């Protein structure tokens with residue numbers, strides 16, 4: 001009898017605790033989560049019906065054509081990831097041991113890692129405050145430094161962070177002047193434009209990503225784009241184990257297994273149909289945040305230069321603690337975390353990462369300051385008005 005009483009009391013108690021937890025923890029708001037449209041499944045079904053469950057097939061071919069149409073690129077190879085595309089870009093530019101590659105410091109590590117895959121030396125370049133991307137002055141300083149020492153870097157890797165186009169006119173002019181090819185890491189920028197021209201068409205080789213957190217996703221995937229057909233053909237060749245034409249398996253080069261699955265390409269085709277909507281939704285998130293939060297002391301947003309159209313993949317803000325009554329971006333991040341809202345500091349610059357310690361660096365402290373004061377707010381295209389209001393309410397409570 002007494003056992004029953006104890007047991008019932010225990011169950012009652014547990015359910016109280018559970019329902020209390022349930023009542024006090026609001027649902028999680030993610031930084032940027034996958035957002036399916038419902039148009040993906042018919043293409044995936046087609047892959048199953050035709051038994052094209054392989055890293056090639058009709059969805060891959062069609063996805064490549066559709067990517068060309070959307071970006072304005074002449075040629076595209078669909079690959080297993082954006083990182084794979086960056087790696088193949090450096091392979092095709094003949095980057096190897098002893099070579100130097102210049103890279104934007106303020107970025108995700110995947111922009112720089114392929115330099116190390118090739119055994120080359122990364123040299124990191126600061127950002128400028130107008131777009132948060134590659135600083136033309138620091139880039140030129142680095143190119144001049146190596147030119148006077150008789151050394152020509154094999155490539156310059158630049159990024160359009162959070163979907164914001166870099167200063168392409170200045171950057172491309174400097175690269176052309178020193179005869180160094182520009183590799184465009186447009187992983188975050190599908191749907192963005194610079195003076196009307198699509199992101200992904202500015203590099204000698206350009207790269208897109210369709211990772212789960214990007215503006216559209218194939219669950220995981222990427223693409224390599226170029227105006228030069230020979231480069232894209234070469235990328236497809238290298239991405240399928242570099243098989244020479246022969247009845248047996250003949251290889252005269254080292255290959256990779258980097259092609260996109262036909263099933264994933266089906267997801268991508270459905271996602272691409274709603275890209276314009278996704279860009280509009282993300283830009284609306286940004287506008288809501290700006291409307292609700294501008295005017296708070298010490299708070300600023302990633303600017304958008306005239307002639308640039310960002311996809312606003314992530315909304316980035318800066319909190320200057322000297323103006324915000326000592327409130328830091330970390331205090332804001334922790335306040336959001338307490339409300340079960342995911343926010344992240346802006347990218348930690350590569351020249352400050354332990355793994356790249358000792359790498360040469362050109363510029364000042366723009367990237368370091370962006371990292372110190374910057375925060376990405378939840379930016380998914382599937383956020384509800386209530387989600388967005390929860391974010392701004394929580395921020396207003398700390399940054400009064």
Ligand SMILES: *Cc1c(COP(=O)(O)O)cnc(C)c1O
Nearest residue numbers: 081082083108110111187209211
């Ligand atoms: C996501 C990302 C990549 C890597 O793309 P994956 O498809 O995840 O390999 C490269 N560069 C930048 C700037 C990115 O944001």
